[in-house]
């Protein structure tokens with residue numbers, strides 16, 4: 001209770017003032033002094049994580065409202081899949097229409113799938129006469145683009161088949177072939193030595209090169225060249241890079257954290273922006289002002305220098321209307337995070353967060369920077385690449401507003417290939433003091449913690465309309481596995497060298513409490529399980545498990561319960577939430593406390609004994625809309641041992657109610673006995689109410 005309340009004592013909302021940023025950084029000639037920015041987006045599998053979502057995110061990034069010559073986008077493909085590569089080629093082509101269209105008509109949001117998904121939107125541009133034609137045209141082009149993306153799934157096997165027949169004598173019968181007639185260096189449809197998941201070469205390809213720094217107007221409408229009139233629109237596209245790191249058996253690839261660290265090094269050698277923003281492949285930019293909003297905090301003259309990252313809330317647009325499985329996490333994103341914002345800043349939640357590059361490299365914040373510059377204790381801290389090491393001081397200049405010229409000559413490509421290898425990090429501090437942190441099921445919380453522990457602060461940036469939107473698992477089993485990863489990962493952090501109790505004095509005392517609460521909470525579940533199983537006493541030995549307690553005890557319990565609920569209510573009013581948001585949160589806590597959190601505890605115990613620990617099981621994404629009935633997956637429960645404890649608790653409570661009623665009838669209880677039994681029944685009913693969404697999910701499967 002105490003751990004939960006202390007971090008809420010000073011909730012703070014900070015609102016970015018974008019017009020002020022424009023005043024300071026926009027130049028009279030239409031140019032801008034805004035700093036350079038690198039955008040990371042990561043994906044693994046073009047089917048499990050529908051490629052259409054990934055490409056939509058990329059389109060929303062390419063079309064966002066940030067000076068086009070001042071940012072570069074890096075797609076990390078952990079699957080090493082030619083589908084992603086060819087899909088990105090198609091996306092780059094379609095962007096040549098989509099991006100100028102967004103600029104011309106001030107379209108929002110700039111992810112075509114959600115833009116075309118809503119029938120009526122107010123027109124924000126100033127060319128209403130041309131809009132209808134352009135809109136219709138673009139919509140057809142987008143449909144064709146989607147068809148081309150889909151076609152890749154058959155085109156690539158066909159192409160490979162054809163090449164395979166030609167090449168049969170050469171022995172390359174099963175290879176996957178690229179459009180240019182060479183063998184794909186990544187994974188093959190039919191896996192082969194050096195071309196399978198976890199065993200393939202590193203690949204890097206600049207899909208769209210750095211644009212010129214001068215605006216470049218498009219062409220007037222003509223049937224073949226440009227279907228739309230872009231003669232008054234800047235048609236430049238920002239830089240776009242495809243990255244697939246090397247993977248070899250025998251190496252731990254460290255999942256997402258490993259992928260992000262490769263992006264960090266590759267981008268340092270190419271654009272080397274002082275700021276970085278990262279996304280999951282299913283999160284797109286919903287508000288094209290988002291990058292500027294984050295910059296307001298980073299460039300703030302007051303304390304901006306000490307900000308390591310600016311975190312945006314995660315919002316989702318595919319959750320069922322009543323949010324049965326608490327996917328929106330409103331209490332966390334609209335209350336807990338604001339509480340932390342008033343201390344040392346919100347935790348990092350994995351996506352939609354802008355970083356200061358040198359903070360990720362392990363630098364001290366200005367506030368704590370000692371006057372004498374510390375000599376590198378470990379000469380191999382960053383690995384062997386001198387080009388990378390030389391890029392560090394350049395990245396430290398947060399005012400830098402011109403992108404370093406990208407060179408792709410022979411030595412540069414060799415160097416790039418080198419920083420993408422598995423062996424590069426051997427003996428370095430990557431994954432520990434440098435970059436995203438390794439060996440935890442949740443790389444996000446621990447990476448944010450490392451920054452706070454070093455004395456950096458973070459900022460929380462909520463805006464309207466929401467900056468980013470993503471997809472959430474609406475299938476109950478998936479949702480529970482996701483929470484299992486989060487809670488197990490949190491506990492792992494608590495029992496690691498990143499334990500908040502071990503941090504030094506740079507961590508704010510209240511922030512320490514917040515992190516302790518955030519990493520320790522799954523253990524509290526053990527008490528909840530006992531509470532849930534109390535009715536067993538009732539079933540077996542006929543006793544009332546609510547005995548007449550001592551009045552002082554009742555007083556303490558009441559004070560705790562009442563204050564807890566009152567604070568909960570104040571919180572929802574203050575944060576603008578609804579009673580339902582709060583109740584969903586309570587419900588899902590109770591559900592997870594029976595099955596998921598104890599399993600997480602078990603994992604961590606097993607891990608400490610050197611047995612199997614938590615793994616980053618990827619969250620299954622919803623199939624692209626239209627493919628199935630919307631929300632059909634709400635009822636799509638997969639059997640998993642994880643569900644059993646919760647089912648047991650439900651059974652115990654149902655049986656307890658039955659037993660009580662049965663006994664009352666057979667033995668004819670006195671009024672006094674009924675009153676006593678009623679207080680017990682109240683608990684049973686309360687527990688069942690808490691488990692209602694779970695029961696619906698399981699029953700739905702049978703129904």
Ligand SMILES: O=c1ccn([C@@H]2O[C@H](COP(=O)(O)OP(=O)(O)O[C@H]3O[C@H](CO)[C@@H](O)[C@H](O)[C@H]3O)[C@@H](O)[C@H]2O)c(=O)[nH]1
Nearest residue numbers: 042043044078255256259280281349350351442482618619
């Ligand atoms: O080996 C891997 C595994 C995952 N990913 C990417 O990581 C992202 C997040 O994975 P997902 O399975 O979607 O996890 P979620 O449960 O949806 O993610 C939440 O929780 C994670 C931490 O557990 C955070 O990293 C995420 O940002 C946060 O959205 C996706 O873009 C993946 O493509 C990789 O790049 N490489």
Ligand SMILES: [Mn+2]
Nearest residue numbers: 280282471619
């Ligand atoms: Mn996700």
